[in-house]
Amino acid sequence: MRSRVAGSVLLRHLGPRVFGPATPASGSRPLLVGGEGGMWARLLATSAAEAAKEEVAASKDNVASTAAAKAEAVQAAKEGEKGAVVSSYWGIVPAKLVNKDGAEWKWSCFRPWEAYTSDTSIDLTKHHQPKILLDKIAYWTVKSLRVPTDIFFQRRYGCRAMMLETVAAVPGMVGGMLLHLRSLRRFEHSGGWIRALLEEAENERMHLMTFMEVADPKWYERALVLAVQGVFFNAYFVGYLLSPKFAHRVVGYLEEEAIHSYTEFLRDLEAGKIENVPAPRIAIDYWRLPADATLKDVVTVVRADEAHHRDVNHFAADIHFQGLELNKTPAPLGYH
Structure with a gap:
C-alpha cells in the first residue's frame, strides 16, 4: 500500500x-x-x-x-x-519451561536438561587404604571430625545430612576456583577438571536443597552451619594452596564417611525408626525419580552421588601422587 x-x-x-x-x-x-x-x-x-x-x-x-x-x-x-515469578537477583521474569510430562517447571536452581539418573550400582564398599604419611594425616583428620558430629546430631539424620551437605559443597567450589585462576595465570587448559569440580559443588548443593525440604533446622543449627562453613572454607582454601593432593584426599575420606552416614540413615528408614515420607518434588525432578518415590529412594541416590565424588577425589589425589597434574590428566566423565 x-x-x-x-x-x-x-x-x-x-x-x-x-x-x-x-x-x-x-x-x-x-x-x-x-x-x-x-x-x-x-x-x-x-x-x-x-x-x-x-x-x-x-x-x-x-x-x-x-x-x-x-x-x-x-x-x-x-x-x-x-x-509472574520474578528473579530476586536480576529482577527479570524467567522463561517458562515444562517438565517431560508437560507440567510447568517450578525450579529456578536447575533446568530440566540438568536432571539425571543416578548410578546406584556403584561399589559402596571401596576404601582407600592410607599408606603414606600425608594420607594417614588426611584419614585421621576426617575421623576426628566425625566425633563431635556424632555427639551433636546423634541419630537425627535429616539435620545431619543438611549439615554434611553445607560442608561437602565447599571443596568443589574452592578447588574449581583455584584451578580456574591457575589456568588463567599459566595460559593452559584444565583437562576438564574445573567443570568437574564445579559440577560436584553444584550436585552437593542440590543435596542440601533436597534435605531442606525434609529437615527443619533450628536456629542454633543454622548458627552452627555459619561457623563451620566459615572455618572449613578458609582451612580448605589454605590446604589446597599448600597441597592439592592432601585436599583431595581429605574430600575422598569425607565422602567415605558420608556413605557410612547415609547407610545408617537407610537402616533407620527400613527399621521404621524414621518415617519414610514421600520424596520432595525437587528430588523427583532432579534425579528423575518415579512420581511415587519416597525418602528412602532419595537417600539411595544421594549416597550413590557421594560414592562417585569419593572416587573422583581419590583419583585426583592419586594423580598428584604419581607426579602428574590435573591440567594434564582428563577428569572422569559422568561422575554423577
Missing part, C-alpha cells in the same frame, strides 16, 4: 513536467475534455485523490494498531504483576 501511495505522489509531482500541465496556463489553448491533455488531467486528478484516501486510511490503520499494541502491553503488564 505504501508503494502505491508513493507512486501516486510521484506521478502527481512529475506528471505535469513530463506529460504537460494538468490545468491550462494563461494565454495557452485550453485543454479539450476529450483530448490527450484532458485524459492526463483526469488521470492525475484521480491518482491524487486515491493517494490522499490511501494516506488517510494508512494513518488510521497505524493509529489503530498502535493503540491496540499499547492496550495489549498494559494488559500483559497487569497480568505479569499478578502472576
